[in-house]
Amino acid sequence: MTQTMNLQINRVTESRLASTDFNNLPFGRVFSDHMLAVDYKDGQWQNARIIPFGNIEVTPALTCLHYAQACFEGMKANQDVHTGDVLLFRPRENAKRLNASAIRLGMPSFPEDLFINYLKELIQLDKNWIPDMEDSALYIRPVLFGSDDFIGVRPSETYRLYIIIGPTGPYYGKPVRVKIEEKYVRAFRGGTGDVKAAGNYAATLHPALLAKKEGFDQILWTDGLSHEYVEEIGTMNVFFIVDGKVWTPALSGSILPGITRDSIMQLFKDRGFEVEERKISVQEIINAHQAGKLEDAFGVGTAATVTHIAELGYRGQIFTLPALETRTASFTIKEELIGIKTGRIADRHGWIDRVS
Ligand SMILES: Cc1ncc(COP(=O)(O)O)c(C=O)c1O
Incomplete structure (x- = not known):
């Protein structure tokens, strides 16, 4: 070579x-x-x-x-x-x-x-x-x-x-409605879900069409074995803010290790947030919502940057997320990330590579 x-x-x-x-x-x-x-x-x-x-x-x-x-x-x-x-x-x-x-x-x-x-x-x-x-x-x-x-x-x-x-321009112009998927599977551990194989995306298209017919913009995939744990959204990793803490699913072997995910975790930590990177069950999310503690949910990725979730659909029920005006932490982090990418905010982590 x-x-x-x-x-x-x-x-x-x-x-x-x-x-x-x-x-x-x-x-x-x-x-x-x-x-x-x-x-x-x-x-x-x-x-x-x-x-x-x-x-x-x-x-x-x-x-x-x-x-x-x-x-x-x-x-x-x-x-x-x-x-x-x-x-x-x-x-x-x-x-x-x-x-x-x-x-x-x-x-x-x-x-x-x-x-x-x-x-x-x-x-x-x-x-x-x-x-x-x-x-x-x-x-x-x-x-x-x-x-x-x-x-x-x-x-x-x-x-x-x-x-x-x-x-x-922007990938998703507005907050998205997301269906928590229990029938179809994007990726199994040991498969190719943790890399950007073209075939991963083909497997999502039919379930995505079905979800669209139900009025959803995107699917939140769950683990292929039990469907109990959330994994990621079509082209985004997922974050939740529950009772002031930031949750994101740990890299399980079937989740793409997103570069935005890694950067967003760092930016939250920089601001003193506790970031929990672990297995997150659907039930925990529902419980947090019912207890009034699910403050935010959003997807992150290169194309989408930070895209807020408006609603989560699960087993025929809709769980509505709080009004966008209250979701200040994720908007602040989004602004910071865009600021770093556009040179408005100092690149303290050495993430920027200049072309000239
Ligand atoms: C399946 C999947 N998950 C997550 C992401 C986000 O990854 P990144 O932040 O590196 O763009 C993408 C986009 O590349 C993706 O296709």
Whole structure:
């Protein structure tokens, strides 16, 4: 594996920037002018290139289409409100998690330093695509997949890594209604729930459609064995504030170790909150609600930042969370996290990596 692989850059002849409506940035639909592509074959990564964003050609026998040998990451870049520098938030954690996912799926890992350097080159080239509106950011989507032209269950011998980026507004505009799921399972311990395997998400789509029909925006997954313990929400880790204490499910082996989760726990601890990272049963949440002690519930993740839960649905009953105005602790932490990501608040934990 060559740590110093040359990066070829092939620029667009005409940018699409001027024709992009920055006032209308639905999540995941708008992509910048360029993308990064790297191939793996003959046992090494090669042909690293930045090329115009566009369609790619693949064979219908593509490994990842048949056997889901694919994983991805989700990251964001913001502009420093003071200096205009581009700021990445804990990108090495994403590089590490991409590799954890790759290894779990029998794929080759990608050198972390190269990942970050190439990403910075790409962002530097397309930095004018970073929106400067509050709550907006440049979303970064690395994806790694098996690309053999072969049908048969075995690890692919060839792979491709792409990084595509695009400006985005808020993921969920408003507080969400969440169904506590007891029938379907997202992930079992020993499976792939603790990595960002593409197949994890496919398994959630049918239950999510059913939940939507019942009027819910998202599912709060419970453990696959007993359905007694809460795990996480579709693309977010979950937090509760009960009687002044912060609760979040411990990483069980079937929960994604979210980078936002880790950061939010730290920010709460910094403010003197007691943070309990442990198994949390649905019954405890219901009991806390009935005792008037469930002060807050929210999901956290790169795409969603901090998204408040308006209602929890469980066994046909709806448990309404307190009014948003009373949920000041989570709003303060959300503001702090956004402040760090945008350079408004000092980066005391060394989480920011500058692109320039
Ligand atoms: C299943 C799942 N849980 C949690 C998260 C939050 O992780 P992070 O904070 O690293 O974005 C995500 C998003 O990546 C996710 O897909």
